[in-house]
Amino acid sequence: MLTPITVALYVLPLVAAVWALVKLIRNQALLLANRGDRVFFRFLVGIELLVLAQAVVGFVALATTDRDVHTVTFGAYLIGLALLLPVGVWWSLGDRSRGGTAVLIVVTLTLAVMVLRLNQIWAGHA
């Protein structure tokens, strides 16, 4: 598929996970009233935009390829990936303790793992 997006979607969620981990260790929740947290939030929005770009590229690639890709699984991953961050960040913001920050770590790590799986599925390992 499109390698730059894929590489970015390995690296940026891991950066976000480390960022959240630092906040967790410092016992901080994600509060949009704080300037630093708004920067973090925008960073996550940026990742989501890349995920959406990947979904477009992915569906176009799926429609035009003649490779033997498991269509249903691949499509489900593209849609699941697009929903993961919005739902995860919403759930995280509902908790004003570091529990919400821990949710962000889970969500961003899941994102990276799902991108990895997505590429394995594309390569033919369903």
Add this chain to the structure above:
Amino acid sequence: MPDTTRTDLQTATRSGIGRVLIALYALFSVAAASRSAVQIGTRFDDAPVAYLLSAFAALVYIVGTVCLARASVVSRRIATISCVVEIVGVLAVSIASYAVPQEFPEPTVWSHFGSGYLFIPVILPIAALWWLRRTDTGRTRTSPGA
């Protein structure tokens, strides 16, 4: 029960570690449900036992997610039961996946102690049971018959 106590119970169950547990349960609900739907829909005859167990696991995760998130007295009780079913299920399927590997040609969520999922499947029910016990306000009440 007065409303404040009910809200307290909900807040306690849903915050901190509970927040993470509910997120993980939701993730596993989606993962197990989609995985078993694809497996049953496209290649059921390959491993019917394993795929039906995947579907059962999905059901348990969905019950766990909903009941933990609702966090009422009744739903917490249902969550406790479903977590016990879950830990028994994980252990039974894990042992079966080693004893009769021919029935498990590809890994399911619960086989091999959830090794394909960072062993979270075996840790999750234990953590949830511990959390339900910790946030159980009824246990610390002084007048038991109330």
